[in-house]
Amino acid sequence: MTTISAPAPVPTRRVSPLVGIRHTMTLAWRSLVQIKHNPMELLDLSIQPLMFVLLFTYVFGGAIADSPTDYLRFMLPGIMVQNALFATMTTGFGLNTDLTKGVFDRLRSLPIARWAPLAGRILADTVKQAWSIALLLGIGMVLGFRIGTGPLGVLGAFALLLAFSLAAAWISVLVGVLVSEPDKVQIFGFMVIFPLTFTSNVFVPTESMPGWLQAWVKVNPVSTLADALRGLLVSGPESGPIVTSLLWGLGIAVVFAPLAVRAVMRRV
Amino acid sequence: MSYAIRAEGLVRRFGETTALAGVDLGVRAGTVFGLLGPNGAGKTTAVRVLATLLRPDAGTATVAGYDVFRQAHQVRQVIGLTGQYASVDETLTGTENLLLIGRLLGYSRGDARARARQLLAEFHLSDAADRAAKTYSGGMRRRLDLAASLVGRPRVLFLDEPTTGLDPRSRTELWGIVRDLVGSGVTVLLTTQYLEEADQLADEIAVIDHGRVIAQGTSEELKAKVGGQALVVRPADPGDLAMVVGVLREVAGAEPELNQHTATVPVSGGDVLPAVVRRLEDADVTIAELALRGASLDEVFLSLTGHRAEDGTELAEVPA
Structure with missing residues (x-):
């Protein structure tokens, strides 16, 4: 019997970054092609924010602001932030599903870049994120939201929100690795994101809250991000909230990316 | 003699539990090696280590001559992994699952599609090719799983409890597939808690219990060892x-x-x-x-481990 250690073709020694990017694209395709079979998934992503927009605009709008349309103009940028944060949970949910179902093991047994499975998922989720921002903005405009800036402002709003979501996705990855089943990722999302986004200036003006709460609302990154988006979409960009939002994103990434990566390494 | 898989002194602990307590294995190229043991014996941990998914705390291992730790990337190019814990994406169709693997292995779109079609036909899944895997029966899913691990034409195949949870007919069918694969020169390492499965398929068997190989040999040798x-x-x-x-x-x-x-x-x-x-x-x-x-292999198991191998009937009722 000939020795089996001299095979043909000769296996390569490592994955080049370029090939790794191709793996990432293939794995992103894998996450997105599901939408083809289950188009409802696109609506799943957006149904909650749509309900929020409709309910808040027409139920609370008249009471909080002068008219539902006025309220919509105030609230929509903030709802976009809330929606983006909820959408980051899909990353952890999908990752946990892969881990518990064994798909992650199969991928890791293949000669692909070690970072590609995670990168592919995050890339696909960023595409879904962009879709749901666009959908929300579109619906808002149908209901009476008006962009007061221009295409650059809208582009800036997209870029800022996507950048912040990418940073927040690391929290989702960490949760996705630590919990035992996918549903727990969503429970975490509700428990943290609901209070976080409601104790902000997204739905009501800060001044209407008690003083102790105002102190928190003013430093809540959700408020800062909502302010930045209001500027980019309605009243003209303001560098203060934009820079602060980016710094928040950077801070979150710096803290949670290493924790998440370490947790992934440990779990597998 | 050439070995497709060699392991020496593999140790792996998970907190307080010792999953592998110094495992030595040698699997000759072109044979089926059965790793036989009850639940929690360390079979899956051993497979995960050999398939580069898990680093051991101590010991060395080579697969197809490559070091499992230092040359993990090379090892991944020659192995296939199927079983309990390596699975297909349930939301994708059969075709898409195989396309995904093919593309990740560097096949062109056309080649990946052709390979997917060929494997689906071989595994009698052509009719279900465009259905989501979550609609498959347990047996179909295992076949797709196995097909997915064969896309890259591996020389060494790890099958981790490939028939657990399958009905007898699907099990026999899978055995046939494994025999064909070995006939084409693939080396198979199979873990199982079914004595019959090891008896039917494996050229050589290692009985593993509490993270240790407690006996190794052909099923005849093992039977003789117990006093015949x-x-x-x-x-x-x-x-x-x-x-x-x-x-x-x-x-x-x-x-x-x-x-x-x-x-x-x-x-x-x-x-x-x-x-x-x-x-x-x-x-x-x-x-x-x-x-x-x-002596039956059951008696061998009993006399080696001091307890009976887990009865598979209970597991067989769990939908895979």
Whole structure:
């Protein structure tokens, strides 16, 4: 019997970054092609924010602001932030599903870049994120939201929100690795994101809250991000909230990316 | 002799639990190697280490001549992994699952599609090719799983409990596929808790319990190791059973086991049988049945581990 250690073709020694990017694209395709079979998934992503927009605009709008349309103009940028944060949970949910179902093991047994499975998922989720921002903005405009800036402002709003979501996705990855089943990722999302986004200036003006709460609302990154988006979409960009939002994103990434990566390494 | 898989002194702990307590394995190229043991014996951990998914705390291993740790990337190019914990994406169709693997392995779109079609046909999944895998039956899903691990034409295949949870027909079908694969030169490492499966498929078996290999050899060797044979006697008249037991005890020098109308006693030498026949004849006992049979793998397992292998029937009812 000939020795089996001299095979043909000769296996390569490592994955080049370029090939790794191709793996990432293939794995992103894998996450997105599901939408083809289950188009409802696109609506799943957006149904909650749509309900929020409709309910808040027409139920609370008249009471909080002068008219539902006025309220919509105030609230929509903030709802976009809330929606983006909820959408980051899909990353952890999908990752946990892969881990518990064994798909992650199969991928890791293949000669692909070690970072590609995670990168592919995050890339696909960023595409879904962009879709749901666009959908929300579109619906808002149908209901009476008006962009007061221009295409650059809208582009800036997209870029800022996507950048912040990418940073927040690391929290989702960490949760996705630590919990035992996918549903727990969503429970975490509700428990943290609901209070976080409601104790902000997204739905009501800060001044209407008690003083102790105002102190928190003013430093809540959700408020800062909502302010930045209001500027980019309605009243003209303001560098203060934009820079602060980016710094928040950077801070979150710096803290949670290493924790998440370490947790992934440990779990597998 | 060339080994497709070698492992020496593999140790792996998870907190307080020691999953592998120093495992040595040698799997000859082109053979089926069965890793046999009950739940929690360390089988899956061993496979995960050899398939580069898990780093051991100590020990070395090579697959197809490549070091599992230092040359993990090379190892991944020659292995396929199927089983309990390596699975397909349920939301994708059969075709898409195989396309995904093909593309990740660097096939062109056309080649990946052709390979997917070919494997789906081979595994009788063509009709279900465009259905989401979550609609597949347990047997179909295992076949797709196996197909997915074969896209890259691996030379070494790890099958981690490939038939757990399958009905007998799907199990037999999968056995056939594994035999075909070995016929085409693939080396297979198979873990199982079914003694019958190891007996049917494996050229060589390692019995693993509490993270240790406690016996290794062909199934014949293992059976022989346990002392080989048992003498079974059934008198025509059940009333003679007490007499039979007495004779067996005296001649074989061991306490016979009673089972309804038969008495069974382990025997080693070849002279026991004629002696028993003579003594029973002298005592005027008419014998309805007298048989010398080899130990079953079940008995091997029992005598090696001190406990029976887990009964698979309960698992078989769990939908895969």
